[in-house]
Amino acid sequence: MRSQTFLWIVQRASAAVLALCVLVHLATIIYAVRGGLTGAEILARTRGSAAWFAFYSLFVLAVTVHAPIGLRAVLGEWLGWRGRSSDLTLLLFAMLLAWMGMRAVRTVFA
DSSP states (O other): OHHHHHHHHHHHHHHHHHHHHHHHHHHHHHHHHHTTOOHHHHHHHHTTOHHHHHHHHHHHHHHHHHHHHHHHHHIIIIIOOOSHHHHHHHHHHHHHHHHHHHHHHHHHHO
């Protein structure tokens, strides 16, 4: 039961981080597009930016934590899939999310 409480707290915390990240991301897009910037100009401005790299790395981390915990609950409720096989599969899924997300962040900001 303790682990369930911990996962509940971690998912709520990651949801708060995700909400903030989505707001910043959307506000930045709206600001850039209204300013007449093209995709290439946006990438040119963000390339090499440590601050944006850190922001999007945090975004990826929040997704990596949040999504598998939510899927764990859904798979348990809908399919009755619980236990070690479910947890291992979702850990692998989290690792895949982290790898793909950080690959995208490195590509955009490196």
